Amino acid sequence: WAKADGKNRWVAYDPERNAREVARFTLSARMPAAVESEEFYVDYQPIVRLSDGAMTGVEALVRWAHPEFGRLGPDRFIGLAEETGLIVALGRWVLREAAGQARRWRDRYGDRAPVVSVNLAARQTQEPDLVADVSTIIAAAGLPPSSIQLELTESAIMGTTGGPLRTLRELADLGIRIAIDDFGTGYSNLAYLRHLPVHAIKLAGSFMEGVGNPHTLDPGDETIVTTLVSLSHALGHQVIAEGVEDSAQADRLREIGCDSAQGWLFAKAGPPGEIERMLDQQLLTAPAQRTR
Ligand code: C2E
Numbered sequence: 001w002a003k004a005d006g007k008n009r010w011v012a013y014d015p016e017r018n019a020r021e022v023a024r025f026t027l028s029a030r031m032p033a034a035v036e037s038e039e040f041y042v043d044y045q046p047i048v049r050l051s052d053g054a055m056t057g058v059e060a061l062v063r064w065a066h067p068e069f070g071r072l073g074p075d076r077f078i079g080l081a082e083e084t085g086l087i088v089a090l091g092r093w094v095l096r097e098a099a100g101q102a103r104r105w106r107d108r109y110g111d112r113a114p115v116v117s118v119n120l121a122a123r124q125t126q127e128p129d130l131v132a133d134v135s136t137i138i139a140a141a142g143l144p145p146s147s148i149q150l151e152l153t154e155s156a157i158m159g160t161t162g163g164p165l166r167t168l169r170e171l172a173d174l175g176i177r178i179a180i181d182d183f184g185t186g187y188s189n190l191a192y193l194r195h196l197p198v199h200a201i202k203l204a205g206s207f208m209e210g211v212g213n214p215h216t217l218d219p220g221d222e223t224i225v226t227t228l229v230s231l232s233h234a235l236g237h238q239v240i241a242e243g244v245e246d247s248a249q250a251d252r253l254r255e256i257g258c259d260s261a262q263g264w265l266f267a268k269a270g271p272p273g274e275i276e277r278m279l280d281q282q283l284l285t286a287p288a289q290r291t292r
């Protein structure tokens with residue numbers, strides 16, 4: 001038994017919860033050193049154009065090669081990093097890393113290099129230096145800003161300092177692409193969507209279950225996806241479907257008119273060399289005529 005919160009309330013000692021707390025503490029304590037010592041690394045997952053299967057983009061997804069716990073996925077540490085504020089340093093590191101990789105792909109593939117998409121946490125959008133940092137990193141890599149896309153969730157957008165419009169407008173004015181991540185899972189503000197300077201909407205993977213699946217228990221998924229695709233297109237935004245795992249989903253999405261897709265059907269996230277292997281193969285078999 002332990003006394004909770006220093007108040008006169010006694011709660012049962014819960015060993016599982018305690019273990020979780022210790023793990024959280026251990027992880028967050030090591031995180032600053034881990035950023036310094038490059039224990040983090042970035043994998044890339046293809047984003048594929050549905051009309052012809054070309055890999056037009058990749059999403060940078062951070063991982064942690066922890067010396068004791070092995071490889072950790074972002075779900076294990078991004079939330080913690082947001083709580084401690086370390087996400088600002090980590091997020092900056094990921095962007096710098098992804099920009100460096102984008103540079104190497106540009107040198108190798110020119111205009112056919114994939115657009116590199118990087119996630120921005122809510123906490124980062126509250127930093128007054130965000131726009132300046134992003135601009136500096138892209139300039140230092142010598143990249144055309146349109147070769148980078150920033151992904152923000154709806155809640156990250158709404159929490160932006162100076163109002164979502166101002167920060168997003170400043171980022172968009174740099175020439176960077178903006179995508180709304182996991183669209184449809186938060187409190188989607190459709191009226192707002194009209195005013196946001198975004199390039200693309202990423203439809204949350206949770207909608208894909210019922211897409212192209214005649215046995216689905218939820219026919220609402222296809223209705224939602226169809227409606228969001230036509231709404232986004234009417235507002236001038238591209239649509240990227242996330243979490244596409246089978247070809248029936250991809251076929252149906254193509255029929256619906258969804259622009260691009262990302263998911264295990266095409267590839268899991270992997271190291272840059274894996275992306276290059278796929279691009280080399282693609283460019284060899286389908287030469288030239290790739291416009292975005
Ligand atoms: P997200 O931005 O929505 O990224 C997509 C997630 O879906 C990735 O998980 C990816 O591996 C997973 N995924 C891709 N295809 C499929 C599929 O076909 N089926 C299923 N079930 N899942 C698929 P991951 O890598 O574990 O990343 C989880 C989340 O962590 C990301 O979700 C993103 O919100 C966050 N994250 C990753 N890297 C960063 C980062 O550098 N900064 C920030 N702030 N967040 C990051």
Ligand code: MG
Pocket residue numbers: 059119151181
């Ligand atoms: Mg994302």
Ligand code: MG
Pocket residue numbers: 181182202204242
């Ligand atoms: Mg997403």
Ligand code: MG
Pocket residue numbers: 182
């Ligand atoms: Mg997510």
